[in-house]
Amino acid sequence: MHINVTLITSSVRKQLLLISNAEFVQLRYFSVTAPSGIDPPPIHRHIFKSHNKLGSFTVGDSTFYSLIQNLAETGDLSSLEAVFNQMKRERRVFIEQNFILCFKAYGKAKKAYKALDLFDRMWVDYQCRPSVRSFNSVINVVIHEGLFDKALEFYSAVIIQDKQISPNVLTYNLIIKVLCRLGLIDRAIEMFREMPFRKCTPDVFTYCTLMDGLCKEDRIDEAVCLLDEMQVEGCFPSAVTFNVLINGLCKKGDLARAAKVLDNMFLKGCVPNEVTYNTLIHGLCLKGKLDKAVSLLDRMVRNKCVPNDVTYSTLINGLVKKGRAVDGASVLTSMEERGRHPNQYIYSTLISGLFREGKPEVALNMWKEMLRKGFKPNIVLYSTLIDGLCREMKPDEARDVLIEMEKMGCKPNAFVYSSLMKGYFNTGNTDKALDVWKEAKTNDCMQNEICYSVVIHGLCSNGKLKEAITVWENILSEGYKPDVIAYSSLIHGLCNNGSVEEGLKLFNQMLYAGSGSEPDIVTYNILFSGLCKNGSISHAIDLLNCMLNHGCDPDLVTCNIFLKAIKEQVNSLQDGSEFLEELVIRLHKQKRVVGACKIIEVMLQKYLIPKASTLEVVIQEVCNPKKIRAAVDRCWNNVYVQ
Structure with a gap:
């Protein structure tokens, strides 16, 4: 609000002279209209201390509103509360917008309970009756702070119990949103009805909001019906x-219906x-329908x-996940032709994929081309290149990249050092791998269980069991908890060294170490192999029962280990089919x-034909009759065509 100085009476002008210089400056800012296009300076609260000296001119309630607006925008909550107290003492008239500004300020400061308290005091302390606008402002603050239960409690108290306020569509939208967030979809539907x-x-x-909640609860059909209903009700x-x-x-994998929705x-x-x-491209990629995804991009x-x-x-x-990194590179070219510049994630994904597919030359050419275009690599890209090499x-070439990386001011992390150590261990150069390890420790990059796991695995793989045990003891003494890779690597080293009993002791320690080091199928297979090689098949079967009880399923390696052990038994006439069939029944x-x-x-795959009854129970669990019939028809068609 701006006041023309010429309108102020002569008596007021005389009294203005009594105001201190500091206050006069603030009043000058308040009174003089700012030039066009320039925002006026904020109104300072000191001006309100002088209002009683200004004769017939009194600073109005609307000016207090301007001050409240300014303080709310700047987040000065203590001053904001002081202004409210001053207005109350002077019996100023409070308008609802004063409170809404304050609610929003509390929301920005994440002080939802302050907003709730002020709402409760609006009528009692300030004689301002709240409307649905105030209620919506407060509940929105509460929801944004993640206090969903409190939001429902507030709604119940004000709308349902006290019936002070009639909700509007925004109120319902907010409450339905809360109910969906809490997974209370049926209550949300009741509210909607x-x-x-x-x-x-x-x-x-x-x-x-309701459709999104239904989809997240896998109630897609109801969400689709809701789309039809909204159109019938005239909501476009x-x-x-x-x-x-x-x-x-x-997300459900129903791409056919998704395409129909797109047509609709x-x-x-x-x-x-x-x-x-x-969304559609992501869904097609998840289902492996990459050619359709590319076509959709063109569309x-x-x-x-x-x-x-x-x-x-x-x-x-x-494309990269499906082993088609070269096609991914073509998409990159198309992207650049359309004026889009790829980011670090895209380059990292492609370079990593090309290395994994055995195309290092293409990957290195992409790296060089990227540098020629002036693209500055970050830690992720350097890590990808080092890992690929x-x-x-x-x-050694990866080591050169590490040196270049440091020169460019990019500090290596634990992943970079781990990749380089793996590279040296895999080439049998244990000494260089340990040199990298020492360098990582010097640069404070060894505070990571993954690095220790790499060292233990590398030492065990290269027959350095004693050194691996020393590193293991260091891990424990420094308070680190080894992960499943570290445990499995050392167990593997012990079993290869003929110390299966020691491996089992370590396995038992692993079981009691905590959830972060739960044994996986790799750990079990290592012990199965070690026990079967020692002729302890019964012990291996006991361990298999333990594995099944812990919820870990056998895989191809597990089956091969036991099939080989059964066949190698003296005078054994079994082919292992009975053993595997019992596993199937137990899992079922x-x-x-x-x-x-x-x-x-x-x-x-092993030509061990299961019993018809075993096949029947498994097939019934996996397939529905229509899909079985379609699969059988396709098989017969293929036979006749051939």
Whole structure:
């Protein structure tokens, strides 16, 4: 608010002379209209101390509002509360907007309980009756702070019990959002159905929130029905509405229905945005339908929807995961042709994928091309290159990259040192690997269990069991908890050295060490192999029972170890099929269908035909009748075609 100085009476001008210089400066800022295009300086609270001296001119309540607005925006909560107290003492008129500004300030400061307290005092202390606007402002602050239970409690107290305020559509949207966040979908639906009786018409945000909650609870069919209902009710769906459904269907793997929703989107005249296409591309990549994902990218461009970094990152990552890094590089070229600059994540994904696929030359050419374009590598890219070179058994070249990396001011981390140590251990150069380890310790990069695991695994793999045990003792003395890789590596070293009993002792320690070092199938297979080689098959079977009781399923390696041991027994006439079939039945009884299927696959690969009854119970768990019939038909068609 600006006041023209010429309008101030002569008596007021005389009294202005009594104001101190500091206060006059503040009053000058307040009174003179700022030049056009320049924001006026903030109103200072000191001006209000002089209002009684100004004769007939009194600073108005609206000016207090300007001060409250300024203090709320700057987050000066103590001054804000002081102004409220002063207004109360002077019996100023409080308007609701004063409180809404204050609620928002408390929200920014993450002081939800202060907002709740002020709401309770609005009428009692300040004679300002709160409306639904104040209620919505407060509950929004509470929700943003993650106090979902408190939000429901507040709603129940004010809306349901006291019935002080009639909720509007925003109120319902906020409460439905809270209920969905808490997984209380049925209560959210009840709230949604209650809205018409409160003369509140659900809007597009209401439907989107509820549909998103249903999708997250895997109730996709209900969400789709809700889309039909909203259109019948005359609420036009937005791109966000369709995106919620498409995302839910893609996560479920139902790409056919997701495509139908996309077609419906076009029919309704709703233009898909980059989120729509990104969601579909991500779903196609997860299902391995990469060619369709690439086609969808082309369709996206044809429909004048600009792909962003997420689009390209998703597609390139999907191609790399399926062993098609070269195709990913083609997408990168297409990306650059369209004026998009790849980020560190895209380059890192491609270079790593090319190394894994045995194309180091292509990976190094991409690195050089990246540098020529002026792209400055970060720690992630350097780590990727070093790891790739070590995979190619070129640790010395990787070492040169490490030196260059340090010159560029990029400090190596534990992952970089671990990759380099692996590279030297894999080439049998234990001394250089230990030199890297010492360097990492000097640079304070050894505060990581992964580095210790790499050293122990490398020493054991190179027959340096004594050195590995020394490192192990150092880990324990320094208070570190070895992970499953460290345990498994040392157990493997002990078993290879003929110390199976020592390996079992270490395994027992591992069981009691805690959840961070739970044995996995690799650990068990190491011990199975060691025990069977020593002729302790019965002990190995006892350990197998222990593994099954701990919820760990056998794999191909497990089956091969026991099949070999059974065949090597003296006068053994068994082929191992009975042993594997018992495993299948046991896993099936425990509802571990995936594990049972893996054993069935192993049996079929080994030409060990399971009993019909065993196949039947497993197939019934895995397939539904329609899919079985379709699979059988495809098999017969293939036989006849051939």
